[in-house]
Amino acid sequence: MILISACLAGFNVRYDGGNAQNNLAVKLVALGKAITVCPEIMGGLKTPRTPAEIQGGTGDDVLAGRARVVSRDGVDVTKRYLVSAHRVLQIAQNNDVQVAFLKQKSPACGTKLVYDGSFSGRRIPGFGVTAALLHQNGITVFGDEDLTIDTLRPYLDQGTVDLLGNDNLRS
Numbered sequence: 001m002i003l004i005s006a007c008l009a010g011f012n013v014r015y016d017g018g019n020a021q022n023n024l025a026v027k028l029v030a031l032g033k034a035i036t037v038c039p040e041i042m043g044g045l046k047t048p049r050t051p052a053e054i055q056g057g058t059g060d061d062v063l064a065g066r067a068r069v070v071s072r073d074g075v076d077v078t079k080r081y082l083v084s085a086h087r088v089l090q091i092a093q094n095n096d097v098q099v100a101f102l103k104q105k106s107p108a109c110g111t112k113l114v115y116d117g118s119f120s121g122r123r124i125p126g127f128g129v130t131a132a133l134l135h136q137n138g139i140t141v142f143g144d145e146d147l148t149i150d151t152l153r154p155y156l157d158q159g160t161v162d163l164l165g166n167d168n169l170r171s
């Protein structure tokens with residue numbers, strides 16, 4: 001099974017109430033080949049919500065207790081991000097997830113880049129909190145920019161690959 005950020009599958013769960021719909025993600029869910037999670041919602045945050053960033057490092061540092069997640073209005077939401085990361089890991093393990101495609105730059109889902117905690121738009125290399133925990137537990141983690149048929153091919157049967165390439169399968 002493939003794990004996907006819920007906002008990529010078109011669910012309106014982003015901090016601003018919108019989504020980041022990716023047509024391949026929508027098709028994977030429709031075909032029963034992917035499940036979705038939104039760590040921020042699973043941590044008890046609402047939509048819309050004040051955006052948060054990691055301060056003092058990346059997701060790996062949050063897991064190690066060296067950094068924290070703070071909302072733009074100064075509320076420490078670290079515990080929510082830690083609780084949801086472990087919930088997502090449990091779901092992934094229960095569903096035999098081998099690979100995840102997560103939304104880039106999020107403090108939970110970021111896979112190569114996260115914002116640096118200054119709320120100035122600056123980014124640093126590293127995982128978000130959930131992405132880091134999945135990676136630490138042996139799950140291959142890609143960003144949404146890697147969500148292509150070629151990247152998916154090793155994880156899917158040929159019939160599904162053919163369906164994903166079929167433009168008549170509307171999302």
Ligand code: SF4
Binds near residue numbers: 041106
């Ligand atoms: Fe939720 Fe992750 Fe999308 Fe943020 S990037 S809205 S935490 S699924």
